[in-house]
Amino acid sequence: MNAEILNRMVTEVGANARQISAVEKLLAEGNTIPFIARYRKEAHGNLDEVAIGKIKDRLEYYTELEARKETVLKSIDEQGKLTDELRAAIAGCFVKSRLEDIYQPYKPKRRTRAQVAKEKGYEPLADAIWEGRSLEWNGGEPTDEDLQFARDIIAERIADNADVRGFVRNEFARRSRVKSEVASPAPKEPTKYEQYYDFEEPIATIPSHRYLAIRRGQKEGVLWVKLVLDEDPVVERIVEILSALRGARHNDTCDEQLELAAHDAYRRLLAPSCEIDVTVDKKAEADRAAVEVFAENLRHLLLASPLGEKAVLAIDPGIRTGCKVAMLDSTGKYLGKTVIFPQQNPLEAAKAVAMIVAKYHVEAVAVGNGTAGRETESFVRDTLKKLHAQHPEIPTPIVVSVSEAGASVYSASEIARKEFPDLDLTVRGAISIGRRLQDPLAELVKVDPKAIGVGQYQHDVSQPLLGAKLDEVIVSCVNGVGVELNTASAPLLERVSGITPTLAKNIVEWRNENGKFSSRSDLKKVKGLGDKAFEQCAGFLRIRGAANPLDSSAVHPERYALVGKMAEDAGLSVRELVGNSAAAKKIDVRRYITNDVGEPTLKDIVNELVKPGRDPRATFEPPKFRDDVTKIEDVKEGMKLEGVVTNVTAFGAFVDIGVHQDGLIHLSELSDNFVSDPASVVKAGDRLQVTVIGVDRARGRIALSAKSKPTIGGAATPGAPRVKREPRTSFGPSSGSGGFSCNPFANL
Numbered sequence: 001m002n003a004e005i006l007n008r009m010v011t012e013v014g015a016n017a018r019q020i021s022a023v024e025k026l027l028a029e030g031n032t033i034p035f036i037a038r039y040r041k042e043a044h045g046n047l048d049e050v051a052i053g054k055i056k057d058r059l060e061y062y063t064e065l066e067a068r069k070e071t072v073l074k075s076i077d078e079q080g081k082l083t084d085e086l087r088a089a090i091a092g093c094f095v096k097s098r099l100e101d102i103y104q105p106y107k108p109k110r111r112t113r114a115q116v117a118k119e120k121g122y123e124p125l126a127d128a129i130w131e132g133r134s135l136e137w138n139g140g141e142p143t144d145e146d147l148q149f150a151r152d153i154i155a156e157r158i159a160d161n162a163d164v165r166g167f168v169r170n171e172f173a174r175r176s177r178v179k180s181e182v183a184s185p186a187p188k189e190p191t192k193y194e195q196y197y198d199f200e201e202p203i204a205t206i207p208s209h210r211y212l213a214i215r216r217g218q219k220e221g222v223l224w225v226k227l228v229l230d231e232d233p234v235v236e237r238i239v240e241i242l243s244a245l246r247g248a249r250h251n252d253t254c255d256e257q258l259e260l261a262a263h264d265a266y267r268r269l270l271a272p273s274c275e276i277d278v279t280v281d282k283k284a285e286a287d288r289a290a291v292e293v294f295a296e297n298l299r300h301l302l303l304a305s306p307l308g309e310k311a312v313l314a315i316d317p318g319i320r321t322g323c324k325v326a327m328l329d330s331t332g333k334y335l336g337k338t339v340i341f342p343q344q345n346p347l348e349a350a351k352a353v354a355m356i357v358a359k360y361h362v363e364a365v366a367v368g369n370g371t372a373g374r375e376t377e378s379f380v381r382d383t384l385k386k387l388h389a390q391h392p393e394i395p396t397p398i399v400v401s402v403s404e405a406g407a408s409v410y411s412a413s414e415i416a417r418k419e420f421p422d423l424d425l426t427v428r429g430a431i432s433i434g435r436r437l438q439d440p441l442a443e444l445v446k447v448d449p450k451a452i453g454v455g456q457y458q459h460d461v462s463q464p465l466l467g468a469k470l471d472e473v474i475v476s477c478v479n480g481v482g483v484e485l486n487t488a489s490a491p492l493l494e495r496v497s498g499i500t501p502t503l504a505k506n507i508v509e510w511r512n513e514n515g516k517f518s519s520r521s522d523l524k525k526v527k528g529l530g531d532k533a534f535e536q537c538a539g540f541l542r543i544r545g546a547a548n549p550l551d552s553s554a555v556h557p558e559r560y561a562l563v564g565k566m567a568e569d570a571g572l573s574v575r576e577l578v579g580n581s582a583a584a585k586k587i588d589v590r591r592y593i594t595n596d597v598g599e600p601t602l603k604d605i606v607n608e609l610v611k612p613g614r615d616p617r618a619t620f621e622p623p624k625f626r627d628d629v630t631k632i633e634d635v636k637e638g639m640k641l642e643g644v645v646t647n648v649t650a651f652g653a654f655v656d657i658g659v660h661q662d663g664l665i666h667l668s669e670l671s672d673n674f675v676s677d678p679a680s681v682v683k684a685g686d687r688l689q690v691t692v693i694g695v696d697r698a699r700g701r702i703a704l705s706a707k708s709k710p711t712i713g714g715a716a717t718p719g720a721p722r723v724k725r726e727p728r729t730s731f732g733p734s735s736g737s738g739g740f741s742c743n744p745f746a747n748l
Helices: 002-012 017-028 031-038 049-078 085-091 096-106 113-119 123-131 144-160 162-175 208-219 231-246 254-301 346-358 373-390 407-411 412-418 425-438 439-443 465-480 501-513 522-526 531-540 555-568 579-587 600-608
Strands: 177-182 200-203 223-228 312-316 323-328 336-341 362-368 396-400 640-650 652-654 663-666 687-696 699-705
Touching: 002 017, 002 049, 002 407, 017 031, 017 049, 031 049, 031 465, 031 531, 049 096, 085 096, 096 144, 096 162, 096 208, 096 346, 113 123, 113 522, 123 254, 123 522, 144 162, 144 254, 144 425, 162 231, 162 254, 177 208, 208 223, 208 336, 223 254, 231 254, 254 439, 254 640, 312 346, 323 425, 336 346, 336 522, 346 373, 346 687, 362 425, 373 396, 407 412, 407 425, 407 501, 412 425, 439 531, 439 640, 522 531, 531 555, 555 600, 555 687, 579 600, 663 687
Parallel strands: 312 362, 362 396, 663 699
Antiparallel strands: 177 200, 177 223, 312 323, 323 336, 640 652, 640 687, 652 663, 687 699
């Protein structure tokens, strides 16, 4: 790696040169970020996934820059214009925009006014103005037309100067203002962009969400948007730059022509081009901010507390067509379906639910939170109360409202069709709702993240950037939790480090043909899964009940012999050591340090021996919605409710309070103290005690406050949000598919 690039990356990513070089080498060897972060800590100095990801991004940036340099050098050389000075300037360029500025004079151009002027022979006159010489043309004074042709040449010369272009671009980035007005003709109906009909804000400080909103209004034809910048100060500075570059004598006539050319260059060539550059940069910056918000929300949603291996009755609520009901066993295996009509025939519906609960020993009922969700939830609770009164020996299942976001997308997907080819879409949706309760991560990986509803302007941002970031988050979450090899679906497996979609399919096919994997080493029998793929994936896969207990832990197979040595030194078998907290904590890791294994890895191994295969997700606890608040008509100002954060944006947090519409806690209502970033205060999945401070039933909007002393219907006073986060504990991941498609409830 270029020494200058390495030094720059040290500053940019906050890692030292040795760490950056180590990560570069590990990535070049085909290792994934989760594997590097977890199993190669000694090599890179214990960097986390975020730091490794930053290094990877900057390496890609500089790789692209170096490739572009080669293209630029070749192009200029082919024109016969490559000098040693120019070669050195390009070699010393480490910013893409600066490289393009240097290349600007040599880029192939369409026919320009300057080229026309040169063809007419006006370049000598332009040189005379540039050099501050006396102006003569064809034996006399140049005419206004002559001077205009000369200024066309000078204007292009000014616009092509790298220093000038860089200065103007910087001025647009630092000092221009985003100005928006209502487009003509003005919309006849009210729009959500009315606050931007006469709006202006500095480009340097405008928040990303506001900029994206304005861009959306422009795209929809409601707004006219432009960057505005005071011209005179910019041109004055351009002239100063030119004076230093020219080193010429000055005379009033030449200076006047030069200033006129500078104004022309700014208006016609520089301002439009630099406005586009800065707009593109600002859009990219806003995209990155929005994508980070989306990614953080998705991470918390994927890592939501799993119910675990419990039998679940899943209900997709409906009114006219009834509620679709699906029964899942403790592994998520589909057992059967039926339809109930709580509103049209409540007695028959209650009887069906009661009999299913009794027959299948249901431990939880998952009710989708869509249309009629709260009414269905209330119906199920009443039914279970009556069942318990009549049959106290039957345990009462918990009833949980589950987000339906994206369930319809999954049910119509190719993945769902392959899983349940004989089932209706609505039944697939019910199954997805139930499995989300059992293990959100295992089920949500099957859904396009953009359909889950936790994003901000997700349809307006760069889709490749968004897709790459969300994929990175999913991979991080899946590998952080670990995957049960014998029950995982192909979509879940393909998110595991080192496993491609083809390998995931091959793993499932091998499992279907040969039965459960009995050990991690069985993976090597799967078609196409070679040594490198095994190295990358093995540590993230779990096999409960395997002969070797380490196969259900995060200890990598490459360290099994080391654990065997630890067990031998402790006078125990490996099986006796795994899960033996007291014995594991007595291990002196310093005794086992070698050139290959250092203290960070050894500490990870000991932690796994203390709690093998531990799940990092929180203990499941259902939200406590009020039974008397099921629709927006029930919500009143001043009510104090418990809610669950569903989405965090740059301007606040959306909270599910048990009605169909989520309420919004504006940024100013999140805390007694000043908050600049909502994500620093709340996360998706947090439970909050909130106060209703406003209800707009006509527009379906609910305003909430998390302050200790909110002002109802007005400005709130300073408090901290009462956030309830659960301690981390262990719940084994569960997933599965299969079962039969007939109705097992028909004879109940």
